[in-house]
Amino acid sequence: MAEPVPVLECRNLSVSYFTRAGAIPAVVDFNLKLMPGEAHGIVGESGCGKSTVALAIMNYMGKNGAITGGEILFEGRDMRTMTQEELRRLRGSQIAMVYQEPMASLNPSMRIAEQLAEVPLYHEGVTRSEALARAERMLAQVRLPDPQRIMNSYPHQISGGQQQRVVIAMALLSKPKLLLLDEPTTALDVTVEAGIVELIKEISATFGTSLIYISHNLGLILETCNRLTVMYSGEAVEAGDIRTVFNTMRHPYTRGLFNSIPLPGADKNARPLVAIRGQLPLPHARPEGCYFGPRCDHFLAGTCDRRPLPMVPVEPGSSHNVRCARFRDIDWERAKPKPIERAPVTAGGIVLNVEDLTKHYTVESGALLIKAKKTVKANEKITFRAREAETVAIVGESGCGKSTFAKVLMGLENATGGKIGLGELDLANLPVQRRDESTISRLQMIFQNPFDTLNPSHTVGAQIARVIKKFGVERDPRKIEERLYQLLDIVKLPREFAKRRPRQLSGGQKQRVGIARAFAGDPKIVIADEPVSALDVSVQAAVTGLLMDIQRENRTTLLFISHDLSVVRYLADRVVVMYLGQIMEKGTTEQIFSPPYHPYTEALLSAVPIADTNVKKRKIVLQGELPSPSNPPKGCPFSTRCPYVMKGICDTAPPPQREFAPRHVIACHLDEATLLAMKPVITIEPATIEPQTA
């Protein structure tokens, strides 16, 4: 019997961008074979060329990009030899694409009905009414509530999750053979992401569509795909069946990636993460030979620094391929990087005491005479404590009130009610202008976005020195400089960086400067607002490790704001789970990650993708979208999406707070027995614990 024709095949595909500096190869020698019904993941860090592959498959390279070599065969026909008209007929009908930012991908001035109906109108020549009917049916199929209303809406009138469902519906309308998904959930909240991932899995099952799923998140790829390609700096370094690659990876980069993501079992003291050293080479400054060479522990001069370096099967005839000259020489069992064990830190006395902290905003709408006043309850009765040298994680999705909390704490907003005790002082109504230098310097912040955290107009040194001077740590210019260099040493940056401007630094380096700035005034409490979520996976581990080392050294209290439960589990001592401005659950990390759970915590735990084939998760997919904080549900804020919701109780009265263990508090209407009877969400199957989970 003849082998079935692959839906898509890339053979030695190369893509370059042409800039003033000359041609820069973005993708080199890329191979991929996608059989009908298969889902193929492409994973890699930013700049590795994975999105370029998707656009090359669509043959849409923009002004300065071009496919410079190789073939792209769609059902056996080379797309590069097709005319524009042939390509047009293929796009949107046979091959469809879902994009990273749903809002930007939809035309802002066209109703959704119109944008959807175009697809059957132009590809199948159906009548307008038929096209509209199909569009509406498809909206129902991607599980959008009230398709009629959505059809008549403009994109900005629906939420991000709904927009992405619309984009998926648009892609599916003409029943494509191949669906390309380019980071389809990156811009969405975790619980919304879980719903979209669920939908994508269903699509491949019901429509038999082949998928190419592009993501930087190994866990998402594991949930959605059968096969995967790992890319690094423009080329594939490892490809194969997903379980094979996850369990017996044969490229040092893949191994490095797995070592630097927090999986269940990682522990900040006993088994800390191991970061990949160095950073991604720039596309025009790639090293000779293996691009990963300079960062690889197994680098061998004379072997690894020469080309050609083809993808070779791990075993003859195997579909597991790897681009490494030494993968046979490496002892994959023994050559595990040894994490440096650290002694656990004992927490000291209470440093921060937040009691019933409440922050309401009044938003005025309407013009001139008739003014409508609306109250946004950004924070509602927040109560928790943090001890010296402790890491307290505040977990929540967008709109949960974590940034408002940070503003009140830092003194940029006054609280509506409640107390923030810092030692003797109540900070709740003490704006930053009225705080003295020592109070201000005791509280510092590390920010999320590396591109925003430093002022692009001033040098790194000037920005850190300003903090040293402002907080009166040192006055003498020479002493200031000394302290500045000392701080750069602490965050492991070369001293010459003092003279650099932020745009000359990579994201990870900027975050290091941000950390140095925060610690310049010897703070007692540091608020870290998602300090690594914008960084690449391999850099994340290094920055997190650095942050924790400094914290340990100074016995600083760390308030770690995050939406990523994997990271939280890895580094936090205590966790506070927030939803729409209220605390749903708080307790030690073990208490939060094991039953009894608050139903929201349970859903969050289930939503976080985990890149480990041994982890089994109970599936809880929340319906609907996050409500707006300006219009929160009555009663329990989670009642609109809670799978356990009890009509008449949850949506009328605020939930009671119950203590299940000392300092483990859950705010929920469910009776104690139900909560206690909950089963763990994440279970590790001990029988197959494999070496790579380290």
Added chain:
Amino acid sequence: MLKLIGSRLLQMLLIMAVVSLVIFAIFDSDKFKKQIAVAELGGFAVSALSDQDYQAWLDRKGLNVPFYDRYFKWVAGVARGDLGRSYEKSEPVSQLLAKRLINTGMLAFWVFALMVPLSLTLGIIAGMKEGSVRDRAVSFIAVLTTSLPEIATAIVLTVILALGLRWVPANSAMVNGWDWRQLILPVLTLVLYDFGYVARMTRASMAEVMTSQYIRTAVLKGLPYRRVILRHALRNALIAPFTIIVLQLNWILSGVVVVEVFFQYAGFGQLLLDAALFGDVYVIQAATLVAVFIAVLSQIISDIGYTLLNPRIRFS
């Protein structure tokens, strides 16, 4: 929407009240009063006038009262539809203004009728493909024409078309009655000056839309190029130029002063300049109010149009 218009109109009335009060205060100086006396009685007579007689003359003219008294009298007059009389031209201001506004309106109409389609078409064509030959050509012409100020454009056009080729008259005073040929040079001057600015804006807007992600979506949906341009790009690309075009009304009013003076065209701009140089306060008042009215009106129209074209604003 109505609320928006209402508050804008309210703001306009407020602005007009402030502006007219300030103008009365400015033109209350002795210098301007004397100028009026010179114009009415003749320079020689005024210098011969004793101080007492001069004061009496001021009393008779109603000029010897604080400016706010004059202001309130004037406001009462305006409320009755009486804009006062011109000192210089001894004619009711309303009549004078109406005549001049019609002339300038004619000029502005032709400028817009030619400039808008020209600049939009060229801007769209240029922006469709950034960096193409067509784009470069349009951009070059546009930057060249905007760099020639009205006065220079007027000179170049006059020298070539009127003095050199003798196709059109160099002067637009229309002493022998209405002559459409005399309108050609002023219209062309303003079109040339304004076209570049609008075309550049349109081009920038179109170029930006063409690189947006929703255009990529439309192309990758497999839509024909025509449909992508006409249905997806055009509407979004025209939002910004629309507001700019309406606001050009404001610019044209400025440009009109220069062009009308240069070509001696009896329009609103020349009236305003004459009145300002003379200190003809009622004419200045009326002309300024008309200018402010047109400016605010164009802002309101541009706001409304922007809202209508942009659903993101319309529905939030």
Added chain:
Amino acid sequence: MTTTIEALSAPPSVPPVAAPPSVSLLKRLQQPRVSLALILLMWLPLTIYVMFGSYLGDPLKSIVLMPAVPATLLLYLVAVTSWRESTVAIVGVTLVFFWLIVAVTVPFLPLADPDKPIAPFAAPGIVKHGHFFLLGADFKGRDMLSRVLWGCQRVLVWGVTATLAAYVVGSFLGLVAGYLAGWWDQAISFIANVLLSFPVMVLFILILNYLGSSGFNIVIAVTFASAPAIMRLVRGLTLDTKSRDYIFAAQTRGEHPLRIMIYELLPNARGPIIVDACLRLGYTTVAITTLTFLGLGLQPPDPDWGLMIKESAKVAMLWRFAYMLLIPALSVSSLILGFNLMADGLREMSLRD
């Protein structure tokens, strides 16, 4: 996650650390501090010469411009080398610097006295009364070449001064309105709206008519007319930047609002401001020329482009005398074109980064 294209066009994150042992003179000149010194060295003498020249004695007056000549030439070199990526910008810079160099060197050039009547209506290229008229003579017999070259001084000095004044006022108000928001914003924005409700020329006419026509009053008029638009631009940029984390960091450090505005916000708005300033220099040049033409601007008899147009417009409406109008008109256009091209080039370069 950034797209590949962005990642590729990002500036190299690790440029070579070791600086070449001997920094070339040009590199040293390109340092902001040195460039600023050169600008001052060019600008101050020129301003003193044009604005206060009549107070200076004769020998002093010609000495004062001396240091400006090399400074201008060096500055041109610096500008061309640092903007060499954009042809458009280089053409613009060359046009502008042509007039700047003329402005600082014109007293040292062998030219006829621009105000001395020699041979009325002498056509371009002829010798009359022992004087060679390259660009002809005007109706009073004054040498056109000399007049057009001398004429650039006043336009340049007053144009730049006026634009600068408008920027100081407009930027400050924009920073205050954008950063402090609330009442400050409402009050400043209302005043700006009032001023913006006037057609520019009407505003000019009203202000200059009231104050009388002189260079300093033009500065005031231009400030009134331009500052509201600049204020809006800076306000918008401030609103954009204000929510950045580094501003938040400065606020939580307890920095004074004035320091945040000047030190943290303003430097980050400089890109769009510089582009806009080039365009606005063009507008101001137009305004000054036009106002002089209307009889509201700089006063005779000193040579000035607007004045040349005004005087010739009455007598030169003949093909034979067209040069009297064309020469000043094209001169002013070339300067404005220079400013516009500079703005275009700068914008193009800022988009590339």
